[in-house]
Amino acid sequence: NAGVTQTPKFQVLKTGQSMTLQCAQDMNHEYMSWYRQDPGMGLRLIHYSVGAGITDQGEVPNGYNVSRSTTEDFPLRLLSAAPSQTSVYFCASKRGGGYTFGSGTRLTVV
Amino acid sequence: GQQLNQSPQSMFIQEGEDVSMNCTSSSIFNTWLWYKQDPGEGPVLLIALYKAGELTSNGRLTAQFGITRKDSFLNISASIPSDVGIYFCAGNRDDKIIFGKGTRLHILP
Numbered sequence: 001n002a003g004v005t006q007t008p009k010f011q012v013l014k015t016g017q018s019m020t021l022q023c024a025q026d027m028n029h030e031y032m033s034w035y036r037q038d039p040g041m042g043l044r045l046i047h048y049s050v051g052a053g054i055t056d057q058g059e060v061p062n063g064y065n066v067s068r069s070t071t072e073d074f075p076l077r078l079l080s081a082a083p084s085q086t087s088v089y090f091c092a093s094k095r096g097g098g099y100t101f102g103s104g105t106r107l108t109v110v
Numbered sequence: 111g112q113q114l115n116q117s118p119q120s121m122f123i124q125e126g127e128d129v130s131m132n133c134t135s136s137s138i139f140n141t142w143l144w145y146k147q148d149p150g151e152g153p154v155l156l157i158a159l160y161k162a163g164e165l166t167s168n169g170r171l172t173a174q175f176g177i178t179r180k181d182s183f184l185n186i187s188a189s190i191p192s193d194v195g196i197y198f199c200a201g202n203r204d205d206k207i208i209f210g211k212g213t214r215l216h217i218l219p
Contacts, residue, residue, distance in 0.1 A: 042211035098143040101152030
């Protein structure tokens with residue numbers, strides 16, 4: 001099993017550009033989430049999903065969209081990138097208990 | 111919103127010392143989780159706690175789910191160099207897992 005796979009690992013965007021961060025898991029986990037990590041802020045929940053076709057907002061959802069058309073995939077879309085979205089983004093999945101995390105996507109918006 | 115207050119923010123200890131860190135919240139959580147993050151990696155689950163009062167060990171790590179369900183602590187005994195990293199507490203409630211801001215552990219040579 002590959003676990004939770006995030007792509008790309010690094011990305012630089014210009015302000016106003018859009019892009020999709022990919023997340024895939026092969027563990028048949030129901031729950032998936034996206035977090036962003038900024039220095040001194042810990043991990044903040046952006047969006048989460050309790051199963052295919054179901055998504056909900058977390059603590060900091062503005063500027064991001066998600067969809068969950070399959071159990072395996074949970075992409076995160078930045079509609080119009082802003083410098084404030086410069087961060088490390090982590091995708092995670094679980095069935096019960098705690099999340100398994102991907103290795104992250106480091107995004108810089110210039 | 112739900113807030114987790116994790117302390118201390120950072121710790122500087124000698125190798126071999128014991129470490130204690132804790133997390134408190136104004137809200138009740140159904141599950142408490144402790145994670146460790148190494149540089150450039152995602153957090154890795156260390157211990158999961160599911161019942162108030164539960165005390166669970168994982169090698170040199172021991173964690174407890176507070177009886178009020180609003181707090182948890184993590185102890186590390188006899189620290190070693192590979193314990194360096196950031197430790198996060200997290201609480202699970204209503205399908206969301208919320209994280210504390212982390213405790214950065216430094217081990218002095």
